Amino acid sequence: MDLDKLVFNVAAFVAGLFVLEFGADKFVDHTATVARRLGVSQTLVALLTAGAEWEELAVVIAAVAQKKPSLALGNVIGSTVSNILGAFSLGLLFTSRPITFDRSSRVYSALLLVLTTAVVPILWFAKGPTANKIAGALLVAAFVLYAVSVGVAIYKGALAPPEGSDSDSADSDSEDGDDGVSDRSRDSENPRPAHPNGHAPTETSALLPPPKHPHSRPRPHPRSLVYHILQLALGFAALSLSGYILSHTAIAITTSLHLSGTVFGITILSFATTLPEKLVAVVSARRGYGGIVVANTAGSNVFLLTLCLGVVGLSGGEGMAGGVVPFELAVTWVSAALFCAIVYGNLGRWAGAALLAAYVAFIVLEFTLFRRQGGRY
Secondary structure, eight states: OOHHHHHHHHHHHHHHHHHHHHHHHHHHHHHHHHHHHTTOOHHHHHHHHSSOOHHHHHHHHHHHHTTOHHHHHHHHHHHHHIIIIIIIHHHHHTOSSOOOOOHHHHHHHHHHHHHHHHHHHHHHHOOSHHHHHHHHHHHHHHHHHHHHHHHHHHHTTSSOOOOOOSOOOOOTTOSSOTTSOOHHHHHHHSOOOSSTTSSOOOHHHHHSOOOOOTTOOOOOOOOOHHHHHHHHHHHHHHHHHHHHHHHHHHHHHHHHHTOOHHHHIIIIIHHHHTHHHHHHHHHHHHTTOHHHHHHHHHHHHHHIIIIIHHHHHHTOTTGGGSSOOHHHHHHHHHHHHHHHHHHHHTOOHHHHHHHHHHHHHHHHHHHTTTOOBTTBO
């Protein structure tokens, strides 16, 4: 083993994660802003920004472009498991009060279970370039159908929109102050007297400029549409660059450690790329937003199992038969089943602790009992 080469690739992998997060923030924030400026439906904006795994898609496309479908497949499967056993479990553990999941949460969790039940057999039986391309096309079509149907349901009020996203930063063209509260609302909460001594203004005092509100701040000027389009392009470029860096360094690390690309993608790569989801789950749960935790988890996994997995299938070659084993498929389905059961049963912290323990056991088994080289046992 070349230790210097391994250390360099690990450092480059970590740097790629920072570029990935930067690109995802830029892309999500400015996609939403550009869509609003152009009058695109808010429902579509919610579906594009909340739970959409654009960073995972960037890694998948980069891995497929480098003829490493096993790494792409491992990242998809590992991220699917990590979103439930890792991120959702942390949300349950760090909740500030008992979570009561609403009807929309139950619909999202049931939808994810149905989708996972349909995808698992495809992952096992779709072998060969032709079968992979057919399966990939069906999964991409399923994503389009999902986006349209959920968008219509949200528009009609049958479902709550999937709030929360990979980026929680404020919109850069907000007309409010820096802290998100407008000066007008501050004035309504703290009305200033007509005169410093509390009396009505005299003729002389009326000519003087009104006293400055102690909390008032200058309102930022809205940015132009061209600015947001350029920022969106910058985010897309950063996503593409990070996908290239992460896939290249992941291949080098797996070669140095004599691991298969699937194992690395399922464990280390998927854990690292789902860190934003874990942060969103913890913050949302601490604020008592159980619906956001569920929508973020379910929306992310639907995106992974349809669009991202569809891209892997359309690449042909090994495609979706690129090294997955029954153990990983079983964990993928059981995770979705437990997620649905917890939402329907309104289970709390103990369920989160059980899921987190299961995730640790899954990672340990991947590196020990189910460790493979070159995609085999």
